[in-house]
Amino acid sequence: MSTDPARTERAPGRLARFWDSDIIWSFRSSPVTVVATVLAVLLVLAALAAPLIAPYDPFDPASLDLSDGFSRPMQPNEITGKVFWLGSDGQGRDIFSAILYGSRVSLLVGAASVLFSLVIGVGLGLVAGYVGGRTEALIMRIADIQLSFPAILVALLVFGVARGLIPPALQEQMTLLVLVVAIGLSNWAQYARTVRGSTLVEKNKVYVDAARLIGLRAWPVMIKHVLPNVAGPVLVIATINLALAVIEEATLSFLGVGMPPTQPSLGTLIRFGQQYLFSGEWWILLFPALVLVLLALSINLFGDWLRDALNPKLR
Amino acid sequence: MLAYILRSLMQGLVVMLAVAFIAFSMFRFVGDPVVNMLGQEATLQDRAELTERLGLNDPVALQFARFVGDAARGDFGISYRQGRKVSALIMERLPATVELAVLSALFAFVVGVSLGVYAAIRRDGWIANLVMSLSLIGVSLPTFLIGIGLIYIFAVELRWLPSFGRGDVVMIGWWSTGLLTKTGLQSLVMPVLTLGFLQLTLIMRLVRSEMLEVMRADFIRFARARGIPERRIEFRHALRNTMIPVITIAGVQLGGVIAFAIVTETVFQWPGLGALFVNAVQFVDVPVMSAYLLFVAFVFVVTSLVVDLVYVALDPRLRTGNPAMAK
């Protein structure tokens, strides 16, 4: 694939051009992107502000009343008379609040794991590109392997290993951390590839030799020049990976190796809701599933637009 | 050429060794193999004896060498949970996963390439736009939700298709196939759609963007200038050049399909390797986990070897150099 020449072409001052009018124009001219972005921002804000918005605290089991169980959306509960906007689940948990808190868990795991893989990926990419030789071959080979092992498999493996290593008493507290590491470890290779490519290009530039000649260490110079160049592609990857990570977390929770039932993420909520596919309590499955898809979709749409906007050749 | 193939082989071997080391570490250090095998009622003497028999007192390097030797002969030990030879379990589950994965990959490839080409040629048509938007929704839909949705519509409401399992299978030697019976074929429909969907959207988007890029290349412009019919340009020149990266990615993705089957198999209770692996993770059944890991690595190494060879066949320039550099 011949993407490297393209990168050199638009290499200088990418960050500066990031906010220039082309981008803003392209953003405004795509109503889908605007809607998706607004939706994504709203969902993220709602998740962040969950404790302020949510009428109930679904993570506090003590506040739940079983009698509220299985309330239909917008209708008063037959026994307690309480109204839940999106209904309640079998524990009397308000679905609306559970979704807010659940998306918070999903986004937290997603963002933390993206950050984790970004740091590993960019770091290894820089090392590979700069050091070259065997180190490069090794890192890139590992990246190849990692890319071909689907994230979910890597995550499951990490989870399984963690389960064997962490004493049972600590497992619940560690779940969040294990999820972040598991998902993060399964997504770093793309960053490494991009950063390595960019570093290879920069390495041979005159300023690097010049910096060496005047006795400067080449490393800081490299980082200073490479990072701005890769900021765009890395941002695109990170955005799309955020959507992937949210889905991955949901999948793990769905498989029963994710968040515990008392602190449900969107995937855990869907796992519970699935039991009621026949019995008429459709809202327990439908609303969390809808929010999960909307969340992933809006982030994906934004990422898609971002990629096209930063790669003018395709537009 | 020969050197290149040899180097690919060497690299594959190194990968297998690295993965084997991870698998070995899992077996050796995750949980206590002796306790897992004997249970809590065993006496100290039993434990000491088994530790000795399993060679767990030997140097780690020797243990690793033995592990690799055993694995190369297909001996992965005994499942903690099922008490059966892991190799037998894997052989039993293999056909289900392979049939599912190959059909899904085929489905994804054929439909994905056709739709991708269409979307590239008619890039501003409303159908192309619709397909592209749908593909984004596809990327955002978790596999398990697609599965649940299909089950709800086709198994519960319409009752057209079975909701779980493989239906009736026919044994051909040790290979069990669901392709020869009506229920077997019916059972394949939903899992294949579910598993193939994500790959389909990925391939389609890839084909579209590669093709758009190729269509802008100079040789296409020259071809147009020479008055070659547009159809011929699109399918003869553009598509051919598009296919090189697409085949690479699709080939590498085959490993992905096999492992992605984990989720699909769980949703549809498909008796394949993925379901076996998920159960093994839940039970910390390490021999099964490490064998599955080695299996996926093996599939990966073989597919990437084949892809490398196809690459060489398709692109003569690469016959001398390192393909990684040409990318």
Added chain:
Amino acid sequence: MKPRFLALAAALLGASVLALATAEARPLKWAASGDALTLDPHAQNEGPTTSLNQHIYESLTERDHAGKLLPLLATSWRVLPEDPTVWEFKLQQGVKFHDGSALTADDVVFSYERAMQPTSDFKGYLTSVEKVSKTDDMTVQIKTKGPNPLLVNNTSSIRILSKAWAEKNNAVKTQDFKNKEENFAVRNANGTGPFILVSREADVKTVMKRNDAYWNKGKVPLEITELTLVPIKQDATRVAALLSGEVDFVQDVPVQDIARLRSQPKIKVNSGPENRTIFFGMNVGSADLKSDNVEGKNPFADKRVRQALNMAINRPAIQRVVMRGESVPTGVIMPPFVNGWTKELDAAPPTDMAKAKALLAEAGYPNGFSTTLHCPNDRYVNDEGICQAAVGMFGQIGVKVNLVSQSKSIHFNLIQRNPAETDFYLVGWGVPTYDSDYIFSYMYHSRTGSQGSWNATGYSDKDVDAMIQSLSREVDLPKRDATIAKLWTKLKDETIYLPIHHQSLSYAMTAPLDIPVDVGNNPKLKMVSFKGS
């Protein structure tokens, strides 16, 4: 002459009708939420495992669906008049194993000895047994350590396998990992039962065919020609499989789907009580808990804390919402089927949060404490939902509980390890012997030898142990019942366990099948008739 001829004709006619009926293929697919853990008849004393194995292996006696003890491989039994410590069983003539060999007293002696091995999970049934021996080919004597008037109740759980077969296939003992060998009996079977194992893939399906040479053939319908057990873990998928006709019989109908299934024209749902109680256990024995936030003390060791937790459980709410009415709230870990059960014992303390908080404060925990609850998520009816609800209720009195829910085999492993690796757990206990002794010796007796193997609470009381041991030797039944009553009064007061409810079961099947709910939840599929009832 004439009547005899008529009788012969009728017999021939009957035989040919019978032949016609048997020639017709009548497969039955049976779906359950979990798979049997093993085919080895003595390895796991666990519901779904027994449920499957009882179709292949048989015992000296059996329980019908209502729990009544009936003869099976033994035609009669008695306590020897000259020695009250010896039970004598006469075996059924003409019983053949699936491999064609005949059942003899040797097989019974061998099977009982195998079930008493340290690695057997059934040794708890036979703690009172000293020796099993054969008197002749068709007679077995079981000598107990003291007179045990109720031993016969335990015989319905000890399944008989062929001695020659086990010896030939190296299945005399449990699995020998040292030689990297599979235990033959885990995946192969040779019983005397109505169905013969054809193939087994764990977690996928187990196929059995009808035993056409079944010794008891004329007495039971035995109409199913091929029996397939498919474990389907997901509730919705299991119900979908029944609705779409992929399976004929669902053993574990999710409570939320009972109403919908009842409204379907071609589907029949049978509900009834199971001989099983669901409850929480607490680590009362340790000096300090690993999972709590209290240093140097074990809150569960304080009876007031346990009573407070017991009072915090809102049983009627769990019954109404989580179980949708399919349970009977209780205050004792003993189902009503069991000898020793009384209405007074069954009464649960009313939910009283204020009193519970006061008790906690009195015990020195005015602000509560935190701990971890382990829960299975694929064993009992809505087990995870029960735990979640209880976590909320405990939270309301200030006891913060982390919930870990996982698959049954991991969960049971935590409980069975010695020492147990859980401080607070959910478990359900069925009582196949229909006698309190079974509950006492598994759940309350100190963990010593073959007793108390499911007592993960660390509860150990010498007097209680002595009284429990006396039960298996007491010949005077009224006196024995008095000891049982005394034990229950003491143990209920101790509140070692927090009882929740007796579980109810629902079976769903396609018409015209009519399989009654089995109180032991071991449906007897040899009794199935396709003609309806």
